Amino acid sequence: MRKASTDVLPAEGGLGNEPLLAVEDLHVEFATRAGIVRAVNGVSYSLSPGETLAVLGESGSGKSVTAQAIMGILDMPPARIPKGEIRFRGTDLLKLSDEARTQVRGQRIAMVFQDALSALNPVFTVGWQISEMFRVHRGMSKRDAVNKAVELMDKVRIPAARQRVNDYPHQFSGGMRQRIMIAMSIALDPEVLIADEPTTALDVTVQAQIMELLAELQRESNMGMILITHDLGVVADVADKIAVMYGGRIVENAPVHDIYKTPAHPYTKGLLESIPRVDLKGQELYAIKGLPPNLLDMPTGCAFHPRCPYRQDNCVTDNPPLYEISGTRSSACHYWREVLDGDQG
């Protein structure tokens, strides 16, 4: 573990050239009985105020672990961050003291969890759980905090919020519980919101309501959002830019319009081709061949090479860097030109 070396909180106000949040060459590994699991192997992405970055990728590719590292909620050990920076307004969060880190967590960078439905405490009323944020972090009186809770429940459109503030989580539907989770996460006006599959368990009408709510909150406060999801429909709807992960690293970065039209990495291309389409009914769906990489024993060279239709000999030995394609696009593939052109292998 590295020693915490600073107590200085990230500045507020203007950003200059610095992005709001920048993850750089982040590595996370887990010590397990079977060996070292390298879950995150050099992830870099950045976020500006008001922007929505969608993080896509293979199940198990390290999307949630990266998010947990940003939030500072990984259990260390077994987790370890051997390398990398997480800069929030120019300050490396990994170098902050625990105390300073706590000031950032939940207040300036907040998260909506993947398993939100079980994240609410069943024995406390939702009003108590929301108002606790204000009592603990803002030192408000109980009465003021409850009033703020009602205000927030209104904001996330819980009907009759004043009457329902003393209800327990199980008395709400899944969609409403998810909105309560969002209310808690935005309670302290965070500058960055990380939403880890916020609508996966919800039907599409509730999903549409929640995504619209998030977009509105973003417009109001210029909050930056990292949206982790598997739903390429939702991404197409709301994202400004996309980062695609495979085997613990980013394999492609691009603005939303480019990636759907012309993917520049074979993995991204495979993902897009796997979407079920009406005209493919009755046929086998396209699926990327082979197994996901074993994080205990990563393939040599490019981690995608055992499954890649574009593979050439050097892919087995040379790990591709993140090649810059244009000012806003990059791809970790030696043959990104061929992929862009659509020539198979």
Next chain:
Amino acid sequence: MATKGERILEVRDLVKHFPLTQGILFKKQIGAIKAVDGVSFNLNKGETLGIVGESGCGKSTLAKVLMALERPTSGSVEINGRDIGKASGGELKRMRRNIQMVMQDPYTSLNPRKTVGDIIGEPFDIHTEVAPKGERRRKVQELLEVVGLNPDHINRYPHQFSGGQRQRIGIARGLALQPEIIVCDEPVSALDVSIQAQVINLLERLQNELDLAYIFIAHDLSVVRHISDRVAVMYLGKMVEIGKDAEIYDKPAHPYTQALLSAVPVPDPEGREQRERIILQGDPPSPANPPSGCRFRTRCWKAQEICAEEEPLLQIRPGTAHESACHFAETHDVVHVG
């Protein structure tokens, strides 16, 4: 055993109410949550019925009653002509082997203290005839491979897998006993689209090989369309529309189905600002106190007086070829999914 195309499951007027109680020491029933409130449908061998609907409309409860994990309040579930609600002992055990489930929540449905091998092999404890002791390990490894997991990971624990990987463990367990019916409750919602495609291909392949029948519950309407022969739409404990996949998707007749389809996000960012959607206002009413007449009327833009007075039955309506439960059913073109 049923033969191809033969009816394997028949559900009649199924009702499941959960008592709503007050008081801690002396529980007093003050009402009931009408989670499933009069649902009927059939399923044939080798067929897939997709079930979609609002969060909380009773899909998982229906699944649990089908599995005999919950007792129905009334109504019947017949598998090969035998009512599972009335079976007990050895007969219930045999019937249970025939209907298996893949669960919704990969985080809580796997026992954290058991290895993946134990979890997948668990059904063999009760049904030793399927995998004799010596063959167990090999069978489990086969199942791991079938769902796209590394067979060498047989001794790992659930927390060492990602959400998506855990979902595949649940699927392997559901397949272990080679049942005739598999109830899949959100089996692919935690998976990336490529693994999702693998799993769907796998489910379809197994269906062809083994003539399995599926109940497939999911929120992703393009996935449901791909895999289903027929699709049922639920709202607040009732089935509001049922028909062949093309009928439901291309000619939806119930306003709720129309709203649902229009909310499906399209995986193409072009023209996203112009897309038309029916955004449903408000929240679903409480299942403890559903609206009179048509349950959708509090959010329906077509509601008339009769909708509050008379419950619309699920039946074939003028101008449509499939059943819907709306007094003013009419087909309506919506954005195509996928």
